[in-house]
Amino acid sequence: MSVSRRTFIKITGVAGVGLTLGVTYKVVSGPGQPATDAAFAPNAFLRIDTDGSITVVVGKSEMGQGVSTALPMLLAEELEVPFERVAFEFAPAHAAYGALGMQVTGGSTSVVQSWVPLREAGAAARLMLREAAAREWGVPASDIEMRDAKAHHPDGSTLDYGELATAAADVDVPKNVALKDPSEFRLIGTSQNRLDIPAKTTGEAVFGIDAGPSDARVALVARCPVFGGTLRSFDPAPALAVPGVDEVVELSNGVAVVANGYWPAKQGRDALLIEWDEGAGSTLNDEEITRRFKSAIQAGGGVAEQHGETDAAFAAGSDPIRATYSVPYLAHATMEPMNCTALVEDGRCTVWAPTQWQNGPSLIAGGARQVAGEMSGVGADNTVIHTTFLGGGFGRRAETDYVAEAAELASMVEGAVKVMWSREDDMQHDFYRPASHHEFMALLDDDGMPLAWRHDMASQSIMERLMPGWLPDFVRNLTVTRDGVDPTAVEGASNQPYHVPNFRMAAATVDLPIPVGFWRSVGHTHTGFVVESFIDELAHIAGKDPYQYRRDLLGEHPRHLAVLDAVATAASWDSPVPEGRARGIAVVESFGSYVAEVAEISLEDGRPRVHKVWCAVDCGVIVNPAIVQAQMESGIIYGLTAALYGRISIEGGRAVQSNFNDYEMVRMGEAPEIEVLLVPSGDEPGGVGEPGVPPIAPAVTNALFALIGRRVRELPVQLA
Numbered sequence: 001m002s003v004s005r006r007t008f009i010k011i012t013g014v015a016g017v018g019l020t021l022g023v024t025y026k027v028v029s030g031p032g033q034p035a036t037d038a039a040f041a042p043n044a045f046l047r048i049d050t051d052g053s054i055t056v057v058v059g060k061s062e063m064g065q066g067v068s069t070a071l072p073m074l075l076a077e078e079l080e081v082p083f084e085r086v087a088f089e090f091a092p093a094h095a096a097y098g099a100l101g102m103q104v105t106g107g108s109t110s111v112v113q114s115w116v117p118l119r120e121a122g123a124a125a126r127l128m129l130r131e132a133a134a135r136e137w138g139v140p141a142s143d144i145e146m147r148d149a150k151a152h153h154p155d156g157s158t159l160d161y162g163e164l165a166t167a168a169a170d171v172d173v174p175k176n177v178a179l180k181d182p183s184e185f186r187l188i189g190t191s192q193n194r195l196d197i198p199a200k201t202t203g204e205a206v207f208g209i210d211a212g213p214s215d216a217r218v219a220l221v222a223r224c225p226v227f228g229g230t231l232r233s234f235d236p237a238p239a240l241a242v243p244g245v246d247e248v249v250e251l252s253n254g255v256a257v258v259a260n261g262y263w264p265a266k267q268g269r270d271a272l273l274i275e276w277d278e279g280a281g282s283t284l285n286d287e288e289i290t291r292r293f294k295s296a297i298q299a300g301g302g303v304a305e306q307h308g309e310t311d312a313a314f315a316a317g318s319d320p321i322r323a324t325y326s327v328p329y330l331a332h333a334t335m336e337p338m339n340c341t342a343l344v345e346d347g348r349c350t351v352w353a354p355t356q357w358q359n360g361p362s363l364i365a366g367g368a369r370q371v372a373g374e375m376s377g378v379g380a381d382n383t384v385i386h387t388t389f390l391g392g393g394f395g396r397r398a399e400t401d402y403v404a405e406a407a408e409l410a411s412m413v414e415g416a417v418k419v420m421w422s423r424e425d426d427m428q429h430d431f432y433r434p435a436s437h438h439e440f441m442a443l444l445d446d447d448g449m450p451l452a453w454r455h456d457m458a459s460q461s462i463m464e465r466l467m468p469g470w471l472p473d474f475v476r477n478l479t480v481t482r483d484g485v486d487p488t489a490v491e492g493a494s495n496q497p498y499h500v501p502n503f504r505m506a507a508a509t510v511d512l513p514i515p516v517g518f519w520r521s522v523g524h525t526h527t528g529f530v531v532e533s534f535i536d537e538l539a540h541i542a543g544k545d546p547y548q549y550r551r552d553l554l555g556e557h558p559r560h561l562a563v564l565d566a567v568a569t570a571a572s573w574d575s576p577v578p579e580g581r582a583r584g585i586a587v588v589e590s591f592g593s594y595v596a597e598v599a600e601i602s603l604e605d606g607r608p609r610v611h612k613v614w615c616a617v618d619c620g621v622i623v624n625p626a627i628v629q630a631q632m633e634s635g636i637i638y639g640l641t642a643a644l645y646g647r648i649s650i651e652g653g654r655a656v657q658s659n660f661n662d663y664e665m666v667r668m669g670e671a672p673e674i675e676v677l678l679v680p681s682g683d684e685p686g687g688v689g690e691p692g693v694p695p696i697a698p699a700v701t702n703a704l705f706a707l708i709g710r711r712v713r714e715l716p717v718q719l720a
Helices: 005-012 067-079 110-114 117-137 161-168 197-202 262-271 286-299 310-316 368-376 401-410 423-428 462-466 473-479 524-541 546-553 558-570 625-644 696-708
Strands: 018-020 025-030 033-039 046-049 054-058 086-090 145-147 150-152 158-160 217-223 230-235 245-251 254-259 273-277 302-307 321-327 339-345 348-353 357-359 383-387 417-420 436-444 450-459 502-509 582-590 593-604 607-618 673-678
Touching: 046 117, 046 161, 054 067, 067 086, 067 110, 067 117, 110 117, 117 145, 117 150, 117 161, 150 161, 158 161, 217 245, 217 262, 217 401, 217 423, 230 245, 230 254, 245 262, 245 401, 254 262, 254 401, 286 436, 286 450, 286 502, 310 436, 310 450, 310 502, 321 524, 339 368, 339 401, 348 368, 348 401, 357 368, 357 383, 368 383, 368 401, 401 417, 436 524, 450 524, 524 546, 524 582, 524 625, 524 696, 546 558, 546 582, 558 582, 558 593, 558 607, 558 673, 582 696, 593 696, 607 625, 607 696, 625 673, 625 696
Parallel strands: 054 086, 217 417, 348 383, 450 502, 607 673
Antiparallel strands: 018 046, 025 033, 046 054, 145 150, 150 158, 217 254, 230 273, 245 254, 302 502, 321 436, 339 348, 339 417, 436 450, 582 593, 593 607
8 A cells, every 4th residue: 555654653653743633543445545544523624743834624615715714714713823824725525524424515504514613623632732731841731821833831931833743642632622712712703814815826726627637638528408318329430530539438428529638629529420319308498497387386386484374364455466576597607617537547536626515425426426436436435536626616516417427437548537618518518596486475564564475486496306206205304395395495485584474485396307406595596586676565565665664574683684774874775876876775694694785776778787785794703804705795796697697598408508708797897896894793603605695686676676666577687
């Protein structure tokens, strides 16, 4: 076996090199696989070497959201080290880096899930280092102060953590550690420089598209353009005639052209003669999808939430207020298109991937490690995943289709192979944000407040794809609400915060061949828009100010109220708006955080122009204020792009849009000024990667109504 220096020390117990904390290790080996450290406990996060270097192992994927800085801050806080002493590296794919073996980055959970374990890892290490110093000096450990990565003797002498690392390795890991009171925090709550920025600035950062052996060949895969279609036949000869093309290989989902570079691989793929069996989905289009949504609602969906006597209230009332909303499919459009490099050699599969999902429990289809092991034929135990930086994820890289392609192809050819997707591949073979259709009905009481509220929606189910019907009922009950409703479809609507005595929310699932998946803020992307738009409609019908109307209905939700008041104050909501402009407001709770936004807009050439966005966020304890601010800004631009431009149209069973010429983005010249207010609270941390997205679309469309008196009920905004 090839054994690293660090592994050798852990196996043999020889002292003198360093301390690795918090994990019970075992040697895992397989045919052709070198020894690796396999963590059993959740604290495999810290290394301190005799040279004084301190490395935090980050078990989450860095896709620009800042986890490679925020997570080391948690550990460094309890370890009592200056942050400039800290470095990070990405964790291997392993069960230690997630609950039940689920090593995944998504749902704005990185800080939430790491809040206690990483602090405990730092605190335990500090106690072990302190005990080592106490033994060295022959004084009680309680007499030693730990700060600035040093142990401080009562007489003023010090020992650096690096000097203590060897001895600390012999100290038992404490089972229970006390964590700091927030009043004692020195790092948490401060804006530390991001650890990933230097490498990204110099170009040293390795993204998936950069990774893998230098002699890896490049492959492009031809996939059926119609969702659900399959390969009927192909002629490889024209592709093989292209200079630089080496091989043409049939895969499970298409045909791969392997070449000595991207351009010959693309030319070879373009030259392929392929006949597809397009299947029954080849006639599907937007109109048919909408018809199916409406039919599903009429047939009745599963009840996600109800209270009061909704049917009786509507039966006793008259002329209910009705509104219909719809949102389209959306692509993730990450800056870095999908890619993955794989090498299958001597019974071992090695993968270099920009993945959000490294490892999964056996109960589910699995993460990149499980999928690569299956597709390569060597099994997960003989598969190694090297996680790189991600050039954007937004949920797309939690899928493993691109990993499966690379692993399968690598098992069929010699040497390493890098499967690369073009922008068109990426746009037309995505796992899209589901389209959805929403029908509302409401009654107002004599004071103009909602007496009854009914919301029916139809869409595809993300969870049904991930947790298919053959799974045991007890597993499905963990992921599906009563009546079979997908919770990711109704989140933010079934639990909308406004006080309504009689409430019913139902959802129908429509089976379609279009692949759908998690898109930044998931169900809140559409429920935030429709709920905040409809409550705005009710406010105007009642003749009330939209901000005050929300305030009156949020009496039982102080955190909603706090951000709503903060953003209204910052935007001077009650002051006159400049001529030709209007403001709209929205507030959404998602992923444990509360965000309110005000958008100030005008019309330019018949299109909405967003001049400024005010954003107030309560995400509980703030680890790094600068990262929170950046993520709110990022979410607002991402959500604004979807509101103004985002649409994947379906025609002939395939995606119409293919690149940024017809799937447009908000560009620098039209980006609004953004002001972010951090609303303090003592609550546990919430997410920040996604909660900035949901409020921006309704804030903009509500402002449009205030400006032109026209309600926008379908996205993207089309005024012509």
